[in-house]
Amino acid sequence: MERNLMKGNEALAEAAIRAGCKCFFGYPITPQTELAAYMAKRMHKSGGVFLQAESEIAAINMVLGAASTGVRAMTSSSSPGVSLKSEGVSYIAGSDLPAVIINVQRGGPGLGGIQPSQADYWQATKALGHGDFQLLVYAPASVQEMVDFVVKAFDRADKYRMPAMILADGLLGQMMEPVSFPEINPNAYDKSGWATNGHKNQREHHIVNSLYLKPDELEKSIVDRYKKYDIIKETETDAELYLTEDCDILLCAFGATARVVKSAVNSARELGIKAGLFRPKTLWPFPVKEINEAAKSAKTLLSVEMSMGQMVDDIKLAINCSRPVEFYGRTGGVIPTPVEVLEQIKRIGGAL
């Protein structure tokens, strides 16, 4: 397969177009702007719509409108912009609409900074908006996975009629790596039962709505949605297990941080320390089965994140606090180095 050299942000955009995305609405923000710029250049040539909205709030509501008609729609932003989109995401989830949202994270809170961060883990996996709902959250660790996960996100969003997020970061968005584009034949999901597209009065009209004034009706709609979430938790988890078979120390990291950690794990192995890596590719649903498999022989777990420690709680829950879970992180846009992580491994290794 032909290898291309692309920035992560551009690869996300190209993958979306190839996956059949027909509507992109966005608003510029560093470090994801190349994505929107690529869409501006390419979308109209592939029969789609690119529109730079007047704000992030407008953009996400345009996604809601486009998704209501059954077309594949997407928006992208970076952390502060994603916060602005949160109301719209909640409406999309409450209306059972498929859509893809991309977050190329930067440091927060507030305007924060523009360097890479993973401090939106909680936002993405727990509370991207008000109400009882979840998004599918994919965490790529390479430019190639940015392509593969966008394709998957569109598919699963359609399959389950729910929003899906790619949780990337500034490092992945800005870096170039070789990438190949697989032949993509998007599954055709039948949307004729709910899409609010034109029908020339040939059928009953469809209503896309998230307002239920009767509590029992609202409760039923949520409970039904949670049955779907149960199926997703069973079937959609995905993770990479690296050198976990005999590991004493299991490092846990996702996205760009996992690359740094993998280098540190390799260095630790050269020193004779049995370290392994668990890398969730889906953050929601969290890969519970997979981490328990990875942690089989581990005496201690160490979560490494570009935040103050947001995945730690999910790890503790997943292994039912059966082993100590330690944390090492850098935040505010600082990227941890393999040397720093190795020091942590050595510290724990010495204590075992």
Add this chain to the structure above:
Amino acid sequence: MATTEILLAGFGGQGVLFAGKILAYCGLMDNKELSWLPSYGPEMRGGTANCSVCISDEPIGSPLVLTPDILIAMNQPSFDKFVTEVKPGGKVFFDSTLIEAECDRADIQLFGIPSQQLADDNNLKGGSNIILLGKVIKETNLFSLDVMKKGIEKVVPASKAHLIPNNFKAIEIGMNS
């Protein structure tokens, strides 16, 4: 081979990111694993620019280069800031027109060539970065001249294809300096 970590640094506008891109495309043409990571902070808007390039036979871990095997420095602040970070046994390439190399390290090799002057003398405006790349491929076994030419052909956009011969000439000047 192990991963070769390259750091390129200079003023914005000197073609630091472009030179890094050429090395990245060389890696692509040479069927290597590679990564290219630019600085994208406020410093790229008129201040210092730098970019990390990793070339390897194995998948690349962290794409951020902190301790380079090869440093390409195009201004004094970049030289001063990064020369202390170069790995022992590493090589430093720099423009001696703009940089006074004060460095007491005996464990690295310094290659200073007046690349800015050479570019001006040969009517290759903005070619200082490419001249330095010529010196890099002469003094390291990173890529062959053939791969370098393929990389340049790949990275120069079609609308600027007429500039390819100038880039080849700049490589040649760097190799012979």
